[in-house]
Amino acid sequence: MSPVNPTQRTLPFSSLLKSIPDESHEKTFAMLHTEITEFIKNGIGKKIASTSRSLWTLKHSAEFLSLATMVARPGADGNWEKLLGSRPYRCALLTGVVMMLLEKHVFSDLLFGAGEEQAEVLRMEDSSMVNVEGFRRSALRADTNRVYLEATGGIPPLFWKRVDSITAQITELLTPLSAAVGGEIASPSPYQALHDIVALAGWLNIAMRLSPKITTFEWVQPGEAYRHSFVSVGEDKQTNTASSEARRVRARVMISTTPKITRHVRSSKGFFGGTETYDVMKPLVFTYTGRFRDWEDSVGVSSLQGHVRSRLLSSPIPLLPLLVNAVRLLALACLVGVFGLVVFGAWSCVPGAYREMMLLPIRLSFRGLKWWLGVIVRHGEVNTRYSMVNTGWSWTG
Incomplete structure (x- = not known):
């Protein structure tokens, strides 16, 4: 159009x-x-x-x-x-x-x-x-x-x-x-x-x-x-x-x-x-x-x-944003790991009927980590691949 x-x-x-x-x-x-x-x-x-x-x-x-x-x-x-x-x-x-x-x-x-x-x-x-x-x-x-x-x-x-x-x-x-x-x-x-x-x-x-x-x-x-x-x-x-x-x-x-x-x-x-x-x-x-x-x-x-x-x-790579994102990811992984160990220790002491409820925070934590990793990849990736963009239209349209 x-x-x-x-x-x-x-x-x-x-x-x-x-x-x-x-x-x-x-x-x-x-x-x-x-x-x-x-x-x-x-x-x-x-x-x-x-x-x-x-x-x-x-x-x-x-x-x-x-x-x-x-x-x-x-x-x-x-x-x-x-x-x-x-x-x-x-x-x-x-x-x-x-x-x-x-x-x-x-x-x-x-x-x-x-x-x-x-x-x-x-x-x-x-x-x-x-x-x-x-x-x-x-x-x-x-x-x-x-x-x-x-x-x-x-x-x-x-x-x-x-x-x-x-x-x-x-x-x-x-x-x-x-x-x-x-x-x-x-x-x-x-x-x-x-x-x-x-x-x-x-x-x-x-x-x-x-x-x-x-x-x-x-x-x-x-x-x-x-x-x-x-x-x-x-x-x-x-x-x-x-x-x-x-x-x-x-x-x-x-x-x-x-x-x-x-x-x-x-x-x-x-x-x-x-x-x-x-x-x-x-x-x-x-x-x-x-x-x-x-x-x-x-x-x-x-x-x-x-x-x-x-x-x-040869285009300049934005190193600072990449470094900041890497530090954030590392800190988040450490927090999730410590939190997971605490919950796992508590989980081993709870009766079997309540163990499924104790796993819920761990699952939510790992889902949050996955989401944050996706955000970092989308906004911090440096694309060095050469590609030709297809505009998707036809000359005979």
Whole structure:
């Protein structure tokens, strides 16, 4: 359930039944990227982290940590902390995370917002034609979706329900970080901005699924050597001077902010058939200066999971509370032991008929000791285990 009631963004659904040129897709994806960037910069990426605690050890979901490793890695210094602690890195990383979330949970749908029956028809149709040539399969899917949307008035029946659900789930995914650095992602204005972003992505999905053209998303892998076909949006200036002088170096990808998005269509020019492509979006990346060879560059860089474990293990342990609780437990155990011996001595001198009554205080004493031990464990335990928190919701809810 969303914390606010966002308004539904005005989108040109009526234009979807017409052929949308590649240039319009390019402009709309550029608009989507701009809105995501502004959403991050004006929210979670607006403030410098003031906490001394590692931002990677917050109660992030497993999906957030997984996505972070897919779009980012530390530079030559191997410092994971700066990727969330520094504003420019945090903005680039979270933009990549949101873009990848939209690709996984919006753009990958065969028709975003379709009813359950239509979604099942599309799945069965796509599965049954797995060996059919891609353009034929895409064209047939487009025809099926077009007929379906003509019957539903141009808008999939579950479109806004899906937008509400995914917006709430992205908000929950980013809440641990927004609570630590500020940004109030769940407040009305940021939530409305995110709701508009998801709605625009859903509209783009329908535009793609009504076209016989095939749209592909290709992500640049963190650590990959920089190419001229990439667009650099920033550079990590911190390099190892000694290493740079002793070895050949090259620019490498530290954060992959957007994927390469390409539209493919069957070519009918000339006597021979082929494929024409149109680059809708070039991959935007944040770079660092790394070593020339791939294996050399990866040496000494810990995984995100390993980094989180090391940060948890190196976090300061509150020794004083533990010592106080231990003294309390020891004193309580001594009192219970002395009291038990006194009662046991008296119990041995009493007739058998009254012995059951004499055992009652001992039982109550041990129950009290068990309860107090539970209180100490709950409030004095130091958790050094690394775990990924499952938020318990589904992206298809």
